[in-house]
Amino acid sequence: MPITNMIKQIIRPLGLRKVLYFLLLMCGVLIFYLMRYQLTSSSKHQARLSAKQQETIAKSSQLEGVWTWKCHNEKCERHARTKQDGPSVSLTTCNMLCGSMQLWPSPTGPVTLGSRALIFTVDQIHLETVLVGAIKELLDNAFINFVDNVAKTSRNKNGDSKYSDINKFRVFINVIDSDTTKLYIGTNESYSLTISTIETDLVVSIRAGTFFGARHALETLSQLIWWDELTHGGVLKVLKLASISDSPAFPYRGIMVDTARNFIPIESIKRVLTGMAANKLNAFHWHITDSQSFPFMSTRVPKMSRFGAYGRDMVYHPEDIKDIVEYARVRGIRVVIEIDTPAHAGNGWNWGPTEGLGELAVCVNEQPWSAYCGEPPCGQLNPINPNTYNVLEKLYTDILELSEETEIFHLGGDEVNLECWSREVKWNDSKLNYTDLHDLWGVFTLKALERLKKANGNKLPKYVIMWSSNLSKKPYTTKYLNKNNIVIQAWGPFQWGQTLELLQEGYRLIISHVDAWYLDCGFGRWRETGEAACDPYRTWQSIYMHRPWDSISFNKGKILGGEACLWSEQVDADSLDSRLWPRAAAFAERIWSDPIVNPFSGFAIDESVYTRLSTQRDRLMERGLIAEALWPQWCTQNPGMCL
Structure with a gap:
């Protein structure tokens, strides 16, 4: 049927006016659906949102009706949101854009x-x-x-x-x-x-x-x-x-972690490095062995970990150490591995007699421990056994190869118990009749340095670090510690005065004052007898405020930097993060920026420091670290009302 005849057949019974109304209605419906389709299609093309994201947007829109943050005098203040405010501004966005x-x-x-x-x-x-x-x-x-x-x-x-x-x-x-x-x-x-x-x-x-x-x-x-x-x-x-x-204020900005008292897995050590990188710290001091255990797997002396590790699954293999070194390098961090000697050396050194090498260490696990060392178990290297130095040279060679660190080497050298040597060392050679056993300690140090030199291609590393001790006091410093190579890690309280004495003598220092930068302090006794090693707890504020060089008027350039220390008597993988962060971040700003306290502020630490550290703690959490809370969240949302 021709189209004109079809139209006539429709129009006759309905009437022309009704047909026109019907067509207009259909056109309107068609236009409405076309516009809706175009808007929906455009929105999907631009945002490409999933159903889950659209649900999230809906939820966030509901939250927008409560609070918004406004910038006032470079502070973010919380306000009840009104219709005139427009979209809510998040606290994070306000903080980032508010001038501070x-x-x-x-x-x-x-x-x-x-x-x-x-x-x-x-x-x-x-x-x-x-x-x-x-x-x-x-x-x-x-x-x-x-x-x-x-x-x-x-x-x-x-x-x-x-x-x-x-x-x-x-x-x-x-x-x-x-x-x-x-x-x-x-x-x-x-x-x-x-x-x-x-x-x-x-x-x-x-x-x-x-x-x-x-x-x-x-x-x-x-x-x-x-x-x-x-x-x-x-x-x-x-x-x-x-x-x-x-640019940093100091070239050496370190964190020391002890993995010998309690074994800490490689993945946990990587979290330490992750946190260090986030805070621009650049030296990981790995205290890898102590008298309790020897988890370092030496390819040249495999019996050390075989006799000294807590278990087969608690060993740091060469490939583990290489992995840590590379992980650290990408994050701007060097790895300094320490096998502490001659003290803090016990389990792992006790296989010498069965191999015909004699006693490599003495006082190992000796009781009562309080007579031979500062904490159980005891153990010190045998300074008159030449085989002790042969083993040391092999261990040093392993460390130098695995860490690829030849500029800095940590020799240890702290807390030697002279009573142990006096009672336990067999004086077979009449020439070894020391009236002062500090001299025996000094001779041991010189022999260890000679073996380190041989292990390093007949060249002593430029910076050989030793813990401060009785040997780093007069008259022993000038006899045994060459200031051209030896760097002293000063760990005693600043009030003891050894820091100033060493600077006066011209020694280069790394500061680790126990009363400020020991992060393991303040958690009570872990043994029945004896007091806790250090109290009280070091708050992030006390860590941040410690500026020992501020009262020094000479040789400040001899201070290479600082190191915060975490000994592991009461620390393992589960508590590692929270013991370090965010307190180690407070140390990091001190050693990177060394900010001067604002003398015009009503507080010792400016309020903006609290806000920035709270933000930094959030970043650490985002990167998978479990950092301690700084304060109630209400304080973050209400600046200036908690100080």
Whole structure:
């Protein structure tokens, strides 16, 4: 049937007016559905949100009705949200944009930060550099670690938001000294960082003296990025503009962890390194053996761990140590392995007689322990047995090869119990008739140094570290400790005066004062007799406030830096994180920035330090560390009302 006849057949019974009304109604319905489809399609194309993300957005919209944070006098204040306020501003976003920087440790150079942010996604971040060779490989790995840290910043575990204000997140890195891939005391760790926009791209420009400065810059960049849970159901944000210049106050910034009293697995040690990198600490002092156990698997002397480890599954194999060394290097950290001698050496050294080598150690597990050492079990090396030094040389060779650390070596050398030697050493040679056993201690040290020199290709490491002790006092210092090679790690309280005496004598120092930077103190006695090794608990505030060099008027340049120490009598893998963090972060800012206390503040520590450390604690938690809480969360949400 022709179409015109069909139309006539429809119109006749209904009437022309009714047909026109019907057609207009159908056109309206069609237009409505087309517009709805276009809007829905466009929204899905731009945001690419999953159903789970849309649910998250709905939940966050409900939360928006309660609180918002507003910047007032460079502080974020919580307010009940009204309709006039517009979308809620999260506390994190307010803190990042409110004029008070959230960087930790605080940079030592000029800092300029913008007050606007851009949204981006992790997959938009790209590295751009002209570097090649070994440094390029190292930088690539450090950049992968940086991107991984940015990804962990996201708290939305239900999917990745695809909202973005930019096309690319471009990171340009230029390193002046491209040949330096190992960290030394004199290594340039400075950097400068700028953030700007070029057309639709966010551009980060990093310029550093060495790889290590570039790595620190990436760490700083990660701290200019945050997760905003209230925007689009959760997005990553970064400052739109920034300019930072930075360099450390001290070249040696260490953490010591004892893994001999209680065995700590490799994965837990890696968490220590993760936290150190987040705080720009650069020396991991690994106290790997003690009188309790010898978990270090020596390829040259395998009997040490066979007799000294707590169990077959509590041993650090060569491949484990190499893994730790490489993991640390990518994060700008050197690994200094210590086998403490001549004291703190017992279990693991007790196999000599069965091999015809005589007693390598004496007083091992001797009772009553209080007569022979500071804590059970006792044990000291036998200073008159030549086989003791043969074993030491082999152990030193293993450590040098595995750690690839030849500039710094830690010899140990603390808390020798002369009564042990007096009672237990067999004086077969009449020439060894010491009227002062400190001289026997000194001779042992000289022999150990000679074996270290042989193990290191007939060259003594430039910095041989020894714990402060009676041997590092007059008259023994000048007799046995050459200030051109020996660095003293001063662990006694500053009030004892040995720090000042050593500086007056011209020795280089690493500061680890027990009354400020021992993180294991304050947890009570772990044995029935005797007092706890150190009390009270060292708060992060007391750690932060310790500036021993402030009262020194001479030879300050001899202080290489500092080290916070964690002995493990009451620490294992389960408590490791919380004993270190965030207190070790407070130490890190002291040793990186060495900020001066504000004399015009009503408090010893400025309020902004509390806020920044709270933010840094959140970052550590995001990276998988279990850091202690600083204060009630209410204090974070109400600045200035808890101090």
